[in-house]
Amino acid sequence: QVELQESGPGLVKPSETLSLTCTVSGVSISSHYWSWLRQPPGKGLEWIGYVYYSGATNYNPSLMSRVTISIDTSKNQFSLRLTSVTAADTAVYYCARHAFKAPFDFWGQGTLVTVSS
């Protein structure tokens, strides 16, 4: 059974860097694409970017200048770094799995990250 679990600080100060990790179990991370998405409270879903097991990445142009997604196949984990955060980055952050030109079929439970001093 495929499971994804996000982890990381729930509170980040403005201008600092948000860092989250997604731990994948039940399947090898050395296949499929692995994405980060977010959802501000009461709002819709926004795709942040994905990483492939080879390390290749693709980002949402609206966030590209601040985002880095990386993968650690030895730990079956992938990670998100978002720099220079503001209150607008407050959201529930999800990790999810998908194939090439395919929908997100497995999601983590999500983790709320609040940007506040």
Next chain:
Amino acid sequence: EVVMTQSPATLSVSPGERATLSCRASQSVTSNLAWYQQKPGQSPRLLIYGASTRATGVPARFSGSGSGTEFTLTISSLQSEDFAVYYCHQYNNWPPLTFGGGSKVEI
């Protein structure tokens, strides 16, 4: 960027009634369109992919149709557990992968 527009924003229906939700893409996404259901405090659940294929375990009362720029999700007879927010998602053109703004189905 492919902009996805959903309507209505909110649909008020009674249990047992039929619900029809619409999703329009700003350019053709062929059949690379998915629908998700999200309940409060939960992550989205994949319902439909390829515009019309039900995901594993999804009841037959959920059906999807359309191609190109116009898509529909139909719930034939609403059950109490179907009251939720529904999102469409295109995975044909990226970056970025995009979602509609959501349609809330309420009692």
